[in-house]
Amino acid sequence: xxxxxxxxxxxxxxxxxxxxxxxxxxxxxQGSMLNLLQGKGGLTLEQYQAALESEEILLRFKNSAVISAxxxxxxxxxxxxxxxxxxxxxxxxxxxxxFFLTVLLLLPFQSIMVPVFRLSKWxxxxxxxxxxxxxxxxxxxxxxxxWLLVSSLPEEQWxxxxxxxxxxxxxxARVILPQLAQGLCAVGLLCFAEVWNLVEQPLILLSDETLLxxxxxxxxxxxxxxxxxxxxALYSAPVLLLYAASFLVIRPHxxx
Amino acid sequence: MKNTKRQTWxxxxxxxxCLPGFALCYLAPFxxxxxxxxxxxxxDHRFAGTDNFAYVLQNKxxxxxxxxxxxxxxxxxxxxxxxxxxxxxxLLRHPGIAKPGAALxxxxxxxxxxxxxxxxKMMFDVNSVFNPASCRVALTTLFVxxxxxxxxxxxxxxxxxxxxEILDAAALDGAGKGRTYCFIQLPLxxxxxxxxxxxxxxxxxxVYKESYLLFGAYPSPDLYLLQHYMNHQYxxxxxxxxxxxxxxxxxxxxxxxxxxxxxxxxxxxxL
Numbered sequence: 001x002x003x004x005x006x007x008x009x010x011x012x013x014x015x016x017x018x019x020x021x022x023x024x025x026x027x028x029x030q031g032s033m034l035n036l037l038q039g040k041g042g043l044t045l046e047q048y049q050a051a052l053e054s055e056e057i058l059l060r061f062k063n064s065a066v067i068s069a070x071x072x073x074x075x076x077x078x079x080x081x082x083x084x085x086x087x088x089x090x091x092x093x094x095x096x097x098x099f100f101l102t103v104l105l106l107l108p109f110q111s112i113m114v115p116v117f118r119l120s121k122w123x124x125x126x127x128x129x130x131x132x133x134x135x136x137x138x139x140x141x142x143x144x145x146x147w148l149l150v151s152s153l154p155e156e157q158w159x160x161x162x163x164x165x166x167x168x169x170x171x172x173a174r175v176i177l178p179q180l181a182q183g184l185c186a187v188g189l190l191c192f193a194e195v196w197n198l199v200e201q202p203l204i205l206l207s208d209e210t211l212l213x214x215x216x217x218x219x220x221x222x223x224x225x226x227x228x229x230x231x232x233a234l235y236s237a238p239v240l241l242l243y244a245a246s247f248l249v250i251r252p253h254x255x256x
Numbered sequence: 257m258k259n260t261k262r263q264t265w266x267x268x269x270x271x272x273x274c275l276p277g278f279a280l281c282y283l284a285p286f287x288x289x290x291x292x293x294x295x296x297x298x299x300d301h302r303f304a305g306t307d308n309f310a311y312v313l314q315n316k317x318x319x320x321x322x323x324x325x326x327x328x329x330x331x332x333x334x335x336x337x338x339x340x341x342x343x344x345x346x347l348l349r350h351p352g353i354a355k356p357g358a359a360l361x362x363x364x365x366x367x368x369x370x371x372x373x374x375x376x377k378m379m380f381d382v383n384s385v386f387n388p389a390s391c392r393v394a395l396t397t398l399f400v401x402x403x404x405x406x407x408x409x410x411x412x413x414x415x416x417x418x419x420x421e422i423l424d425a426a427a428l429d430g431a432g433k434g435r436t437y438c439f440i441q442l443p444l445x446x447x448x449x450x451x452x453x454x455x456x457x458x459x460x461x462x463v464y465k466e467s468y469l470l471f472g473a474y475p476s477p478d479l480y481l482l483q484h485y486m487n488h489q490y491x492x493x494x495x496x497x498x499x500x501x502x503x504x505x506x507x508x509x510x511x512x513x514x515x516x517x518x519x520x521x522x523x524x525x526x527l
Contacts, residue, residue, distance in 0.1 A: 006353065009346040012339075013357050016364060016405060019375045032378050082274040088259075088267045097275075104282045106454065106513055108461040110486040111502040114292055114495045115285035138277035168263045169270075193366040199465040204490070218370045219377075219469065232374035239366045247359065 023236070026229035047230030057231050060214035064196060064235075067129050067213055071136045071195045076188060079142025084172050086147040098147065101140035109200040120205055131205040132213075136195050142187060149183040150176055185246050193239050289506075292499030308500035318501060321482035328481070329460045332396050336404040336456050343404070344411035345437050358412065361405030372398060373469035384471045388478035391471060395479065398466050403459045407452035414448035415441055450520040457512060461505070 022033055028043045029036035036043070051057050086094050109116075116135060117126070125131040153176060161171040177184065202216045209217070218231050259267065296304045312318045343361070347354040364372070380394035381387040418441055426436045442449065464483035471479055473487065482505060489497045 002349065005346055006350050009343070009350055009353055009357065012343060012346070013353070013360050016360055016401065019372060019379075019401060020363070020367070022378070023371060023375045026375070026378065034378070078274045078277060081270040082278075085267060085270040085274065088263075089271065100283070101278070103510065103513075104278075104286070106458045106461070107506055107509060108464065108483060110464070110483050110498070111506050112282065112285035112289055113486065113490060113502070114298075114498050115288035116281075117490075118288070118298075118495075119280075119285060134277075135281040138274070138281045140278070140282070143274065166260055166262055167266065168259075169266045189366070193368075197368045197370075197465075199369065199468060200462075203468070215368050215370050219374060228374050229378075232371040236367050236371040239368065240363075243363065243366055 020236075023229055023233050026227060027233040029227070029229075031227050032229065047227055048234070051230040051234060054231075057214070057218070059210060060212060060217055061235070063129065063211060064213035064215060067132055067136075067198070067202075068192060068195045070129070070133045072188070072192060074133075074137035075139060075142050075191055075195075078138060079146050079187065079191070080177070082143025083146025083150050084169070086143060087150045088168055098144065101144050105140040105144060109204075113200070113204055116201075117204055126205060127207050127211070129206070129211055132198065132201045136198065136201065139191070139194065141194060142191055145187040145190065146184070149180045149187070153179065189239075189242055189246055192242060196239055289499045289502050292495055293503045295496055298493060298495040304496065308496045309504065312497050312500045312504065315485075315497075317480065317485050317488070318482070320477055321480050321485040324478070324480055325482045328392060328395070328479070329463070332399045332463070333453075333456055333460060335396060336400045336407065337453065339400060339404040340407040340411055340452055341442075343408035344415055345441070347408065347412040348415045354412065358409045361409050363405070364402045365406050367402070369402070369465050369469055372402060373466065376470060382470050384476040384479045388476050391475070391479050394470060395463070395467060398470070399459070399463055402466070403456055407456060410452045410455070411445055411448050414445040418444050447520050450516045454513060454516045457509070457516075461509060 025036060026033040027047055028045070030041035030044055030046060035041060086098055089097070120126040120131040125134065150172075157175060158168075158171055161175045165171060197215050198213060199216050202212055206212055214231070214235050218235060219228055292298070293308055294304055294306075295301045296307075347357055350357075376382070376394050376398050381390040382394055384391045422440060422444075423436055426440050431440070461483075464481060464487070467475065467479065467481060467484070473484070475484065482501065486498050486501050486505075489495075489501070
């Protein structure tokens with residue numbers, strides 16, 4: 001019975017890994033993986049070569065990188081400060097703000113699409129990457145995730161540390177956050193994955209095609225005689241690398 | 257412990273660094289959406305009462321989109337939930353596979369939708385006019401693949417916390433593994449189940465992203481979702497109808513989330 005369970009679990013895990021394997025194999029084939037399976041040509045770097053030589057693809061990748069880097073530069077400190085505020089603010093006020101942030105996090109972008117568009121027009125940010133960056137930098141995900149992490153630690157830690165310093169922020173930075181380094185890495189990764197995967201916001205706020213990120217427009221780009229798989233694989237690579245790094249490099253280092 | 261002056265100042269400074277941003281980027285737009293729902297149009301700000309709501313509730317595309325979101329979304333949620341309920345105990349019973357398995361299950365959540373859509377376009381016929389059935393399967397499987405894994409890992413983490421004494425006592429009383437899972441472990445992990453349900457619902461309301469990448473902005477009526485209706489009305493500059501639809505969607509979503517929260521609270525009180 002236990003063996004059957006293990007087989008079923010492995011089968012499901014294989015199914016979860018299958019799309020990634022297909023993407024990888026397709027990216028090294030001529031056209032798609034089906035050609036590879038039918039014996040039409042062997043493994044080749046043709047698609048990667050075409051993708052890396054395509055100025056359009058590189059531009060979209062650059063746009064994604066710029067939007068992500070700028071967003072995270074603001075979002076991560078804001079998330080840390082927001083988490084601190086939610087933990088230390090008076091309970092009722094913090095609960096009300098948390099409720100509001102949770103509601104915002106759960107609702108689709110369409111709920112605020114029109115006002116965000118109008119605001120971006122009024123402020124002159126429409127059709128600039130800043131229009132996408134700014135709302136994303138204040139996404140509710142970061143502060144709520146940091147609050148969840150910090151509130152999992154016992155209050156006694158704050159009280160004990162207060163014997164050494166009167167500053168809440170010093171305790172937060174030197175005592176609380178270092179204990180949560182792994183969780184904070186996960187929050188950072190989630191924030192990055194979210195901003196790397198933006199579709200609706202650029203669709204509404206950017207009309208200039210040269211400003212669009214690859215997350216929205218990678219499939220629109222035609223590559224001569226090659227498939228779109230290398231571009232898709234390359235676009236997944238930063239998230240996969242960061243995810244792998246969080247397992248292989250960051251975690252053992254932090255545990256020391 | 258009461259805060260000193262310095263501590264109060266620090267809390268206020270932290271709030272000042274982030275709250276104006278939230279207010280400007282989310283609170284103001286949220287209030288403006290509610291306002292837009294009650295005016296005649298973006299260019300005529302006279303009070304329209306409930307006319308916009310009456311219009312969208314009678315509009316055939318709104319009804320079509322809502323119906324599809326309900327049925328297609330409902331089937332996606334059910335399938336994802338079934339998979340969560342199946343995978344979590346399997347992970348629990350096979351600790352050797354569980355850790356790498358959990359890492360693999362989280363991975364689809366991080367993969368950009370555009371990359372996933374590229375693979376799905378190869379695996380399925382995504383011409384929504386000629387093959388809507390294949391498109392429905394494509395969207396459903398993409399949703400389940402991308403978001404069920406995180407739910408399974410959440411439930412697995414909660415199941416691990418249940419003391420083994422409880423399970424041993426159930427086994428002594430003659431309860432089989434299936435009964436123990438359904439009547440002891442799942443009720444005890446109710447909070448995680450509710451969280452997983454809410455996370456799935458959140459992603460379901462954002463499924464426009466995957467739908468757009470697979471079928472484009474104008475899918476066939478079989479795959480037309482409420483979010484498509486809102487986007488199309490937005491392109492026609494009918495902001496008042498977008499806002500009215502957004503208010504209705506928000507009300508429904510809040511109702512569902514409130515049910516989830518109440519279930520979680522009830523579970524917490526019962527324990």
